Amino acid sequence: MPTVYVNDKPVEIGTGRLNCIQAADKAGVFVPHYCYHEALSVVASCRMCLVEVGERKPDGTVVMQPKVVPGCQTPVKDGTVVVTGEYDRRDPAVEALNYPADYTRGGKPGERAKKSQADTLEGLLVNHPLDCPVCDKAGECKLQDYSYGYGRSESRMVDEKFAPPNKPHLSSKITLFTDRCIMCTRCVRFTREISGTAELLVTGRGDHEEIDVFPGRPLENKLSGNVVDLCPVGALGSKDFLYKQRVWYLKAAEQVCSRCSTGCAVYVDHNKDIVYRLTARENPQANGHFICDEGRWGYHFANSGERLTRPQVKREGRFQPAPWVQLTPLLKDELAAAANGGGLVAVLSPFLTVEEAFLYATLFKGLSADARLVLGPVPVVGEDDKYPKDVRGNPAEPTTFVIRAEKCPNRRGVGAVLTHFAGRVTPFAEVVREKAAVLWFAGGYPAKEQVEAAFPTDWVASGTVIAQDILPTLLTASAKYVIPATASFEKEGTFVNHAGLAQTFGRATRPPQEARGELQLAFDLLGRRGLVQAAAVRKELAAAIPLFAPLAGEVTRYGVELT
Template identity: 45%
Template structure:
């Protein structure tokens, strides 16, 4: 295998790498600003200059007299690279002095502080002082760059990553450079802000604190953030993401590079698609009894006690003219509603399976994880194989939204497509279908079970929702309502939960562990970033307890079990799918 040398470390040549990438494999960080693997090479920041040469056949090395940009130099066989010579170090320090000349050094109020490449490189490669003895150039901040994007103009290092992104990747070209030389700036045209669906990526791409996310602005110091590897659930692309949280509140979501999934970026729907997790509209306790249709709460309506429901119970008490004094502190504060709920559900489902198994239906949702679908399906079919397991509606909005766009917003040719926001607005249709295919032997689709509901209604229906947006239309809900008993698992209150006889709170993807299979059959496991919202618990735990499985839920164990039970999930064998996931089926 041909090799090259980075500071005397010999490494194998890999095709199409530049020296920055090769050095990274050799454990050497070459500082850079303008270069990004997904964008064209401009070699303009000059931060990555190194000494380079060639090792000849006779073993001698001929070094080039000038420094070369590592980003622009291919890592070819026998290349010799030196990144730590006095010449390179002095150049790095000098370039940093230039970059910081007019930089405001306002780290104390800058969002980027803590994850800023000006800070990091200055610490590693820079010098402590600037010799600038002139007033710094002051520039106007531009809060108008985008609905979600502000530009702190004087922090910009003119790497033009953002401009190249909007030209080469989103194709929307809102950002451009205006003027030239030391007075040039990043700009948008009036009335044409950077609001495309991929716009948020320019904030991540910005290596300094120039482009900031308004949503995250001044919310948290980044060093207080804790991160979890996750997977976006807003469409079937299944972007790998990082969820950053602090004190159990999600602060932001960023794309996590995954060449098997989406690449380096994500769309803004996903970027801000976690907010439902903190919605006021969360279901925070199990509930037995129907609350919908503007009915006054009936005596049967019992919100099974939980801390957050104290007020609700209090108001109910008032409605029923029961003196508050009759509710004890322990009733209000410490009652755990879940054992009662599990018992109730078990008896309802057991009864239904016994009395009318063919009239018992469970509707699965494409928002469920593979593990949830497996545990629930396994439990129900073990209760009675005649119970019908069906697939709920898979939301599809418009057509796949592909990038880069042309100058008039037109979609690119298929072979030129670099990013797709999929029309299928659910993360795991393929995974859930694979589970249903195994247990039901066919996919009972919504058309089929809805027509049954009309002609010959099921007696007992369990529906899992968990969609971040309204999932079923009112017509579907009214048909479901014809069931004698409607049990709903969901995260947010909606038309369906209002119609339900039993409501079981589910949790959002930022609160749980699970696996989803994207449009291309790539299975990725996501991890909880925050603890479950008060009063809720992971759906898998509910299904574990329903089925009487002992012990705590352990994802790898369940996935390994799935692999042994369902051939389609053979790739789950070890239970671990790694950071980037595994292709389970195509």
């Protein structure tokens, strides 16, 4: 097994092609870096990851290189010795290597790397403005963190800082604070390698290097928001989030994006039950490192003032608020009457979690074996959008990121539940014209058009409509009962993406005060008592449907493949 020695600690690297940063990471040693990113090419321009390297010969002697080298650009092989700036904090229990006498030149191992990193930071701070109080990145800024961890406490810069003007014209969604940039070029490499659209470039030389766009070609592609995540400092800012919240107020919840069937892993940053932004979370099985702009900025529906926030009943042609204690028995009566007479149609939207669909299906099939379970309208927009693009805007191989045409997170999961209960998946278009004594529409669509497009223009309700949705639509207007639905940020449960990857997630924000989650409502209508637990429902689901059996145990953060 090839072995690398990081700060004297032997670590086996297996067959992977690793650089010093990755090898050190395996040994539990963090090497600070700005320009290096796992998903991007290596340029070794920031010089923050400088390490001392050498080789341990089979006879035990160590030969060290005379200069520090960038760790991101230096591959490791069997016997490579890596000494980082944190050598003095190494594990004392590990036996020290037999370093040559002339290697340290009177100092200690790792001192040169440490000093080089401090010098690098001082160089970066020569022109970096100290406007941290008004910078949106403050609190999650790598320049702040590394200055604190590896830098000097004071500046020796006496001259006026070079402060080029800002570039808000860079993009309609993104602004550039040019003076804060440290020229790591992660954003430039992202647009060239991942999105392939190559809008960004570096102009100028030396101190006057700046990120810019070509004249008349702003940074407008469907992955552009990722450059904000990639920026290690506050140079690239999302206009959507600009000055909305300081980042230290935000709490990040690990969730799954609900805007297409890729099922990207995201962090939902929220405070006081308001979602402020979505950022990409790494999941190699779903999305890799990035997310698309539709998902990133598609959370506003949850904060919409139009949202249905309380249950309502139509009496004498007018909607009146109805408290849950009155509404639950009413709903039970309606369902029981329809079940006895036949003609209960339940529409389960692909925005429901697997657990919600399972409890609803159990409820409706338990009331009547004749109840029709239908998959809600599946919004499809255009075709799958594949990245990277070539110069003409056509997708190029190999594909690194796909924005799916299917704009819902859980068609496969809800479909599997329906197949189990009803034998097949009935599309909504088949039943839209049918008469139904009671139509239960469990929606949760983030956009009105997604619901309204599924109904013909001359559609009229043939019976009692119980509509559960986030936003008021044509359907809720003709419903007798209007029940608020919850957004994906307010749910906990499981989504199954287009490839059958089941990802479980927890709740980020609380639903509006008078709304009740779909899972709890189904639980209540089933006559079960108490508060529902998604994990308990998941266990029940895993026992009932063989396809979901892998969900019985603890699901890892990358999800589990259903076969």
